Amino acid sequence: MFQSFKATSRPEQGPPRLRLLREEMAREGLDGFLVPRADAHQGEYVAPHDERLAWLTGFTGSAGFCAVLQEEAGVFVDGRYRVQVRDQVAAAFTPVDWPGTKLGPWLRARLPHGGAVGFDPWLHTVEEIETLEAALDRSGVHLLPSPNLVDRIWEDQPDPPAGEVTAHPVELAGEAATQKRARLGEALHEKGEAAAVLTLPDSICWLLNIRGADVPRIPVAQGFAILHADGSVDLFMTEAKLHAVRDHLGPGVRCAPPDAFAEALGALEGRIRIDAASAPLAALRALEHGPAEPVRGRDPCLLPKACKNATERKGAEAAHLRDGAAVVEFLCWLDAQAPGSVTEIAAATKLEDCRRAHPELRDIAFDTIAGSGPNGAIVHYRVTEETDRALGAGELFLVDSGGQYPDGTTDITRTVPVGPAGEEERAAYTRVLQGLITISRLRWPRGLAGRDLDALARMPLWLAGQDYAHGTGHGVGSYLSVHEGPQRLARTGEVPLEPGMILSNEPGFYREGAYGIRLENLIVVEEAPPLPGGTVGEMLRFQTLTYVPFDRRLIVAEMLTAPERAWLDAYHALCRRKLAERLAPRARDWLTTATAPI
Structure with missing residues (x-):
């Protein structure tokens, strides 16, 4: 059953914990101490025992770190969390735009010659520390391996995890x-x-x-x-x-x-x-x-x-059909609710119930992101009892969710209108959809990496002076992590894409304080058959794994090119063919309407 997220630390708890940490720093002769999000295994998701960053600062995002000095405590977060961090941390902490601002120069500007910064060597990678040491070269500021000072002051720290294998x-x-x-x-x-x-x-x-x-x-x-x-x-x-x-x-x-x-x-x-x-x-x-x-x-x-074998690919396809049917059942239900009658928590609970109707589900793949109106503009928003709000008329509702099945891991995002949507929102939605379609239709010479493809998803938005502050896609595991490397569709994706790699395809657009739009399918890399007259050698393409319709009410059909329309109509026809027999009669009728040709 869905449970609203409860933060490890409330904002008002941060300052007294920060004072205790600074007292420990003084005892150790340290001018600074680094508190990362990571555990000893560098996973994006950490066990309660390792939620040191959240416990100290209140920030619950899946990436970031805090650099604690005696006079300042910087919480470094990337573009996904710039709105969230301001809502979650007390004034004793200073949000820092990262990686635009790097830790090395930030420390150099604040610490005197001879300043010592402590860190737990089990929580930082070799590359991370060596990069920071290079940035501090000749500054007089040096790094010192240290016992974990947060663990010293965290009196009720949960035990290390001991789940059965x-x-x-x-x-x-x-x-x-x-x-x-x-x-x-x-x-x-x-x-x-x-x-x-x-x-x-x-x-x-x-x-x-x-x-x-x-x-x-x-x-x-x-x-x-x-x-x-x-x-x-x-x-x-x-x-x-x-x-x-x-x-x-x-x-x-x-x-x-x-x-x-x-x-x-x-x-x-x-x-x-x-x-x-x-x-x-x-x-x-x-x-x-x-x-x-x-x-x-x-x-x-x-x-x-990363390169899934034939069995894993077959399992992923089966898991996505099962999951797609659950999401369609949810969207059908949501469409029948009156504006203002459903809250974010109620929607997330219903979606989880639809997934759990399938006995194969082992768990959801991550805490569901269910953001209405301005909450949708928080890229990795996690609803709490304090932030829960009703889905109001004229708003957009962004829901990003997934399931863990023994044969595959799913991750899907859809954005839907609650009542009539504005023209600005519809135009932005269409641009995001065009970016997703561009990636879906793509063929490219073997040897290219995600960094070579990422910009193609952004072009429709760039032409309108818009963008999004996250990568276009991440790798996905096979009943493992929903965020899996080394493959990425992002400016930082340097690993060449290979057949069998599963990635997300999720462009978006976010207007702070108003709405968020993100559309996400999972896709798998496969070899592309040669084309008549083609002169390029071996080429690759994506096969779509996710089959759930996009909301036609938000699509400005006149903005789509003929190939984009053809792709969308073909995709929706496949949604009908693949999912219809898996649905209850009411959801089947809803799907027929939702997938009508543009």
């Missing part, structure tokens, strides 16, 4: 864990590497075909691992979590408690791969204290995990 059957994974371990171990051997350090829970869960319950909404088990070139694995995970999977893991997986991880790193020999972008600095330091030769390289699970 379960096996993910090969019928859904498409490849046995023994085969994955052998395949990736052989790749290490070919590069002359004795082992690779794994710190990302989704990598470990994918490699071993296991799933967990340590993080809300994301079926991962937290732990560390070392993959050896012979295909064996040392798994560092709490013993109590592993009872149900001992036989599944088999003799090639040796288990030990998490606190044995650092010592095991120090005992390794040979060339050992470590991913500087995701591994905590403490892991590298442990390697350096032993006889091993650390080698910088990408987590060996990232690309194989």
Whole structure:
């Protein structure tokens, strides 16, 4: 059952907690202390035990950090959270526009020569600290590894997560864990590497075909691992979590408690791969204290995990049809409600109920974003009992949601009108839809990355002097994280797109204080057949996974080109064909009307 989000910290709790932290800093001789959103595994979503940033500041976004100095505490957030952070933090904290303002110059401008900034080396990656050290070079400001000072003052900090680990059957994974371990171990051997350090829970869960319950909404088990070139694995995970999977893991997986991880790193020999972008600095330091030769390289699970095999793709298609039917049932219900009669919480609850009508659902994929009117302009808005509002006449309602099914993870956003919509809103909606259609129709030469495609989704908005302050798309896992790297449709997406990669396609537009528009489908990369007369070599394209209609009442048909209309009509026809038999009669009739040709 849906529960409205309850913040870890209320704004008024921030200042006294900040005072306690500054007292600890003074005891340690520190002029600053860094409080990241991340945990030791660098996941976007963290367990209650690791919600240090939210506990200290009140800010609950999924990305950001706080730099606490004796006279100032900067909360660094990106464009998705600029509105949210102002609503959630007390005046004792200063919101900082990040990455426009980088931490290094910010610290240099505020700390004297000789200033010391503490940080927990388990909560910051190698790359993150090295980048910051370079930015502070010759400033006299230096970084010091430190005990975690927030943990010292957080008296009622929840215990570390201990969710039970379960096996993910090969019928859904498409490849046995023994085969994955052998395949990736052989790749290490070919590069002359004795082992690779794994710190990302989704990598470990994918490699071993296991799933967990340590993080809300994301079926991962937290732990560390070392993959050896012979295909064996040392798994560092709490013993109590592993009872149900001992036989599944088999003799090639040796288990030990998490606190044995650092010592095991120090005992390794040979060339050992470590991913500087995701591994905590403490892991590298442990390697350096032993006889091993650390080698910088990408987590060996990232690309194989991102490129879904045929079984995973088939599962994703099935999950999206199941999920699409649930969303259509919800939209049909919502359309029948009078303006002002439904609140954001009531809508999110109904949508979750529609998903839970399917017994295959394991959980929702993330806390539903259900924003009406001005709340829709908060990109990652999370409704609370304090912010809950009715869906008023003449407003737009943005709902971003997803489901976790054993055969796939879904993520979909639709924006709908509550009563008649204004012409400005309809024009903006149409531009956002044009961006989504552009990505959906795209063909491109193999070798391009997300950064090469991102601008195409923005062109209709740019022509109107509009834009959105987030990427166009993120990677998605297979019954794993709803946000999965390394693939992205964004200016920062540098990894070439490959067949089997699943991404979101979600352009948007947000007018602060008025409304938000976002439209999102999931898409999968596939090889594109050659075209007659084509001169480009191998090309790729996207196949759409999500099938839920777009709201025709918000579409200005005259703004669409003929190819855009053709794509939209064909998409809506597929929605009817794929979903009709899965729906109750009333929702089936609604779908027929909603998918009529433009």
